[in-house]
Amino acid sequence: MSHPGVEDDEADLTRKQRREQAREQRKALEEEATASAKRKARLTQLGIVVAVVVAAVVVILIATGGGGTKKVAPHSAEANQTTAAVNTLIGGIPQSGNTLGNPNAPITLQYFGDLECPICKEFTLGALPPIIQKWVKTGKVKIEYRSMETATHEPEVFNSQQVAALAAGTQGKMWNFLETFYHEQGEEGSGYVTESYLQGLAQQVPGLNLTQWTNDRNNPVLTSQIATDKQAANNAGFTGTPSFLIGKTGGTPSKLEYSSLTDPASFNEAIEKLLKG
Amino acid sequence: MSARALRTTLIVLAALGVALAGYLTYLHYSGTTPPCSIKGNPCSQVQKSRYSELAGVPVALIGLLGYIVILGSLLAPEDERARFATMALTLGGLGFSAYLTYREVFTLHKICEWCVGSAVLMTIMMCLSVWRFLRGDLDARARALAQADGGPEPTAPPLGAAPS
Numbered sequence: 001m002s003h004p005g006v007e008d009d010e011a012d013l014t015r016k017q018r019r020e021q022a023r024e025q026r027k028a029l030e031e032e033a034t035a036s037a038k039r040k041a042r043l044t045q046l047g048i049v050v051a052v053v054v055a056a057v058v059v060i061l062i063a064t065g066g067g068g069t070k071k072v073a074p075h076s077a078e079a080n081q082t083t084a085a086v087n088t089l090i091g092g093i094p095q096s097g098n099t100l101g102n103p104n105a106p107i108t109l110q111y112f113g114d115l116e117c118p119i120c121k122e123f124t125l126g127a128l129p130p131i132i133q134k135w136v137k138t139g140k141v142k143i144e145y146r147s148m149e150t151a152t153h154e155p156e157v158f159n160s161q162q163v164a165a166l167a168a169g170t171q172g173k174m175w176n177f178l179e180t181f182y183h184e185q186g187e188e189g190s191g192y193v194t195e196s197y198l199q200g201l202a203q204q205v206p207g208l209n210l211t212q213w214t215n216d217r218n219n220p221v222l223t224s225q226i227a228t229d230k231q232a233a234n235n236a237g238f239t240g241t242p243s244f245l246i247g248k249t250g251g252t253p254s255k256l257e258y259s260s261l262t263d264p265a266s267f268n269e270a271i272e273k274l275l276k277g
Numbered sequence: 278m279s280a281r282a283l284r285t286t287l288i289v290l291a292a293l294g295v296a297l298a299g300y301l302t303y304l305h306y307s308g309t310t311p312p313c314s315i316k317g318n319p320c321s322q323v324q325k326s327r328y329s330e331l332a333g334v335p336v337a338l339i340g341l342l343g344y345i346v347i348l349g350s351l352l353a354p355e356d357e358r359a360r361f362a363t364m365a366l367t368l369g370g371l372g373f374s375a376y377l378t379y380r381e382v383f384t385l386h387k388i389c390e391w392c393v394g395s396a397v398l399m400t401i402m403m404c405l406s407v408w409r410f411l412r413g414d415l416d417a418r419a420r421a422l423a424q425a426d427g428g429p430e431p432t433a434p435p436l437g438a439a440p441s
Contacts, residue, residue, distance in 0.1 A: 042411050049365045053372035060376050064328065118384060119326055188384060240319060240387070259308050261326070 072184045074203035083204055086179040089129055093136060095172040098225070100132070101142030107135070107274050109267070110144045110245040110253060112233050115161050115181045116188055117151035119261060120242045124182040126262030134264075135271055142249070145178060146229040150241045151188050162226050164198045167216035168205055176205045246270050280355070283409050287363065288351045290402050294344035297395055301337035305329065311391060319387035328380045336377060340395060343370050347402070357413070364410035367403040374399045 072079045093100055109131075113120040135141035145165075152158040161181070168177035180201050186192035202213055216222065236245055236255060244267075247253030258266040278286075304311050305324065313320035323329065329336055347370065350362040374396040381388055 038413060039411070042413070045361060046364065046407065046411065049368050053368050056369070057372045057376050060331070060373075061379070064331070064380075119387075122327055257310075259310070 072200065072204070074200055078184075079204050082180055082183045083206060085183065086176055087206070089132060090175050090179065093132070093175075095169070095175050097169045098145045098166065098174055099142050100145070100175045101136040102139035103142065104249075105136075105139055105142040106249055107141045107271055108144060108247060108249045108253065109141055109256075109271075110146055110232075112146045112148040112229070112236075112238055112241055112243040112245075114148060114150045114152055114158070114241045115165065115178060116158075116185065116193065117241045118185065118188055119240075120151075121182045121185045122261045123242045124179065127258070127260065127264040127267065130264045131267050134268070140275065141271055145174065146232060147226050148229060148233040148238060148241050148243065152193070157193050159223065159226060160195075161193050161198060163217050163222045164202065164213075166222040166225055167213050167219070168202065168208055170216045170219075170222075171208055171212060173205050173208050176208075177201060180204050246274065248274060280409070280414060283405060284351060284355060287402060287405055287409070288348065290398055290405075291344055291348040291351055294395065294398050294402070295341065295348060297391065297398070298337055298340035298344050301391055301395075302335060302341050305335045305337045311389075313390060315388070315390060320389040320391055323381055323385055323387050323389040323392065326385055328377070328385065336373075339373070340370075343373070355414075360406070360410045360413075363406045364403075367399065367406045370399045371403040 072082065090100060094102060096103060111128075113124075131141070132143075136143060147158075147162045149155065149158045152161070165174050165177045165181065168174045184201070202208055202210060232245075233243070236243070242261075244256040244258065245253035246256045246267075256267065256270050260266065301311070301324070303309075311320045311324060324337075331339060343366065347363060347366045350359055350366055353359045353362075374392075377392055378396055381392060
């Protein structure tokens with residue numbers, strides 16, 4: 001026989017335990033809800049940061065540009081501006097084939113480049129003009145432009161654009177052609193160098209006989225010049241463009257290590273040394 | 278991995294980043310050619326290109342400042358705000374690394390191993406800091422649970438302890 005008082009106590013305890021359990025469950029649910037809200041808030045914050053970073057990268061990419069896949073129309077304002085800049089730089093300097101400068105200059109600088117190489121463009125528009133101004137115009141240095149395939153990915157395009165430049169060289173205008181090419185260079189790998197692009201460039205070279213230029217582009221001697229240049233670059237151990245060989249005209253040239261694409265100091269130093277030696 | 282081990286790992290990586298970016302900044306200003314194991318030294322061509330500067334500021338210097346600020350956010354007392362700062366900064370760093378890698382691969386067609394090293398470092402740091410931010414203060418939660426169960430409060434492992 002049980003005592004009624006004890007039954008009441010047991011019932012009370014069970015009620016208390018149930019209340020306790022319910023409170024703990026409620027607490028757990030609240031904690032879970034709080035943790036879930038925190039997780040959601042963190043994911044939202046992460047999403048916002050990712051969006052801001054992506055937008056910033058896109059802005060930087062647009063702001064720093066890439067040259068675009070433009071084609072400058074002959075006789076347009078931009079074309080005329082390029083022609084004027086090229087004329088100011090090399091107008092009046094003797095040219096023969098791939099060479100710019102006095103044929104009897106005591107120093108020869110060989111410039112190995114790829115017309116589609118953006119780093120070559122940086123050099124051509126950066127350190128090269130002061131070198132031409134100081135050394136080529138004064139007849140102390142002549143520069144030979146030699147081809148080396150780096151940035152142009154299709155060998156047939158590389159040959160075609162290089163032969164186009166060399167064909168302008170048979171009329172003593174290769175440097176006008178390649179300076180114009182570098183000035184108007186498009187974005188690498190965008191496939192902008194087409195037949196009409198090369199024709200457009202040729203039309204921007206003042207005084208170039210286009211019929212003769214078109215015929216000369218079929219001259220196998222010009223193609224063999226590309227192979228000779230490739231061999232010379234291999235012999236020198238060059239793996240990138242622009243690369244340079246410098247030496248006394250007729251002598252054995254040596255590699256020129258440059259420290260900047262825009263500052264001609266390394267070139268000036270090497271030339272001065274050779275002139276003194 | 279405990280919160281402390283995670284933070285320590287991030288501090289070590291950020292310090293490595295400071296050293297790497299600091300060296301590249303020194304090379305930029307001294308005009309020294311960076312050593313490079315790749316034939317033809319593409320690192321030199323990348324670091325002399327116009328993309329080695331952004332608005333006139335060397336990207337190596339921007340990287341150095343970035344790593345220093347990240348390190349600062351890790352050395353600050355750890356709370357929700359500090360974890361958010363580290364996460365946001367490393368995501369920004371990863372975005373900047375992505376931009377530089379794009380320029381190397383698609384514009385210059387040169388790969389610089391120093392830049393790749395920094396990009397890998399920043400990617401690891403970003404992954405760890407995002408994980409750290411999303412999971413919140415796990416150690417504090419573990420302590421609270423232990424207290425609720427009436428057990429002893431778990432102690433943090435010593436600095437540099439093996440990740441759990």
